[in-house]
Amino acid sequence: QVTLRESGPALVKPTQTLTLTCSFSGFSLKTSPMCMSWVRQPPGKALEWLALIDWDDDTYYNPSLKTRLTISKDTSKNQVVLTVTNMEPVDTGTYFCARTHYLGLGTPKFDYWGQGALVTVSS
């Protein structure tokens, strides 16, 4: 059974760095085609992809946020971590981690999602 769970602070202040952890079970990130992604959703708005890390530690980022994002994984702990620097109120939203299938061709697909973590940026 595949499960994913996001954890991290519910409230951060402007300019602070957000660190979110996705803890997962039921699969391994050690072999192709398993990857992990982060997706966020501002209240009442559309999904926005943030980052992807593959089984070989290759990383991909949303170009508009690339300078602020870092994704990493610890396969021994079955965890993936996302950091977002210099948080602003517009970064408020629900942050999802999603298991990702990507073979290097075609389109990565997100077949399992965590429940999401609501992060509010406010002083």
Add this chain to the structure above:
Amino acid sequence: SYVLTQPPSLSVAPGKTATITCGGDNIGSKSVHWYQQKPGQAPVLVIYYDRDRPWDRPSGIPERFTGSNSGNTATLSISRVAAGDEADYYCQVWDSSSQVVFGGGTKLTVL
């Protein structure tokens, strides 16, 4: 950057077919996936396109959900629409610049 355009909303009577479009430049050359998201819940993959398994559905997704893609428009069709299909639907592709792109989402209302 690559842009996917979806109609913001669509209303369909129960039992009819909902057709949700996703427009993009030459999207017919890309693999497109579709997600359903109900209020307060995480998105769910409902149909996906892989070269080896075109327009496949994850376990538990009914055959009423079908997809197509040609030219500049990809389409998600939901036949025999029921109240339980009311949700936001998002299309998704992988851009040539190595990034995931989502459409803006379509809110499906069952009348």
